[in-house]
Amino acid sequence: MASKKEPIERESLPYAKHWIRPEDIEAVDEVLRSDWLTTGPKVAEFERAVAAFVKARHGVAVSSGTAALHAAMYAADIGPGDEVIVPAITFVATANAVVYQGGTPVFGDVEPDTLLLDPHDVAERITPKTRAIVPVDFAGQPVNYDAFSDLAEDHDLLLLGDSCHALGAEYQGRRIGTLADLTVFSFHPAKHVTTGEGGMVVGDDASMAERMRAFRNHGITQGPRDRMESGTWYYELADLGYNLRITDFQCALGLSQLKRLPQLLDRRQDLAQHYDEALGRLEGVFPLTRKEDRRHANHLYVVRFDAGKSKRQQAFDVLAQKGVSANVHYIPVHLQPFYRTRFGTERGLCPRAEAAYEQILTLPLFPGMSHSDVDYVVQALGEVVASS
Numbered sequence: 001m002a003s004k005k006e007p008i009e010r011e012s013l014p015y016a017k018h019w020i021r022p023e024d025i026e027a028v029d030e031v032l033r034s035d036w037l038t039t040g041p042k043v044a045e046f047e048r049a050v051a052a053f054v055k056a057r058h059g060v061a062v063s064s065g066t067a068a069l070h071a072a073m074y075a076a077d078i079g080p081g082d083e084v085i086v087p088a089i090t091f092v093a094t095a096n097a098v099v100y101q102g103g104t105p106v107f108g109d110v111e112p113d114t115l116l117l118d119p120h121d122v123a124e125r126i127t128p129k130t131r132a133i134v135p136v137d138f139a140g141q142p143v144n145y146d147a148f149s150d151l152a153e154d155h156d157l158l159l160l161g162d163s164c165h166a167l168g169a170e171y172q173g174r175r176i177g178t179l180a181d182l183t184v185f186s187f188h189p190a191k192h193v194t195t196g197e198g199g200m201v202v203g204d205d206a207s208m209a210e211r212m213r214a215f216r217n218h219g220i221t222q223g224p225r226d227r228m229e230s231g232t233w234y235y236e237l238a239d240l241g242y243n244l245r246i247t248d249f250q251c252a253l254g255l256s257q258l259k260r261l262p263q264l265l266d267r268r269q270d271l272a273q274h275y276d277e278a279l280g281r282l283e284g285v286f287p288l289t290r291k292e293d294r295r296h297a298n299h300l301y302v303v304r305f306d307a308g309k310s311k312r313q314q315a316f317d318v319l320a321q322k323g324v325s326a327n328v329h330y331i332p333v334h335l336q337p338f339y340r341t342r343f344g345t346e347r348g349l350c351p352r353a354e355a356a357y358e359q360i361l362t363l364p365l366f367p368g369m370s371h372s373d374v375d376y377v378v379q380a381l382g383e384v385v386a387s388s
């Protein structure tokens with residue numbers, strides 16, 4: 001990878017960007033010329049490929065990561081009166097999926113140095129109504145799966161992993177995908193592998209997979225392809241579902257992208273290491289802590305400013321002037337107007353998440369970046385904070 005010393009002026013540097021190659025375009029083109037545009041052979045092939053990659057028995061592909069979370073909540077039989085613990089720092093979809101099913105999200109606080117859901121805090125929020133825990137492998141770093149598995153076992157809860165940041169990540173040598181009862185991935189363009197929009201739930205339980213297959217197709221227990229192959233017009237609406245289907249050409253894109261995942265993870269890791277080294281020369285800005293026993297998927301590169309809010313705002317503004325789009329992941333979900341109004345969640349509920357929110361900034365990280373792009377970002381930050 002080229003590593004120029006002199007940063008060059010750039011038109012713009014987004015915080016994330018998809019990586020489309022000519023072979024991806026060919027793969028989609030081929031499906032567009034075939035007999036199946038929506039649910040066809042590529043959907044099943046993509047499900048098998050992702051499930052095989054993470055060593056899970058089943059994969060159910062749907063129209064988005066959010067739809068995958070929704071289907072997982074359905075498979076877990078979450079409903080009115082049920083509480084589901086989610087982290088305060090995550091994308092709103094993690095909590096929204098609980099609400100779609102009529103459940104109540106309970107926000108857990110995060111560890112200050114990793115922003116991962118803290119199992120000790122979760123333990124204190126478990127009540128007789130708690131049915132599931134949904135940890136998020138924030139930024140691409142796996143949560144403490146041993147601690148969450150123990151909690152789930154002790155309290156008879158389901159563990160549903162929102163691993164939308166963590167395709168290809170590993171916890172103590174085990175790949176994310178079988179460490180929870182169900183694991184959810186997103187194929188949004190900002191994520192590791194994209195299908196434009198798309199998502200998947202993976203897991204080992206056959207009956208949960210079966211339920212989700214019906215759920216993504218209105219609740220009908222036989223798909224059009226099954227009907228055609230078995231030569232029957234009969235179908236049954238067993239329960240209420242939705243149209244959460246993903247198309248065959250999207251799955252062709254996903255299959256093509258998945259082949260480059262190992263290469264993609266290496267590139268992200270290399271760029272993150274370069275950030276770590278370059279930021280080591282600045283004072284007052286720190287990357288999140290990386291745990292030794294985990295392989296980080298490096299979805300987001302998040303830093304904290306120890307001087308807080310004003311420095312973070314200054315850094316955001318200076319980067320914007322230089323064409324660099326930084327971002328903030330995330331505004332604590334319990335502070336969003338919808339949750340405050342509907343569930344009465346207020347400031348003070350998750351103090352560590354609220355404090356971290358004042359300090360965090362996400363710097364650009366995507367496979368098409370070079371070392372000199374990283375140097376350019378870090379040099380701009382150097383105008384805001386002192387260097388050692």
Ligand SMILES: *Cc1c(COP(=O)(O)O)cnc(C)c1O
Nearest residue numbers: 064065066091093164186187188
């Ligand atoms: C991206 C993301 C989602 C939602 O995925 P979509 O494919 O955008 O619907 C859910 N949770 C987390 C943590 C995410 O990053």
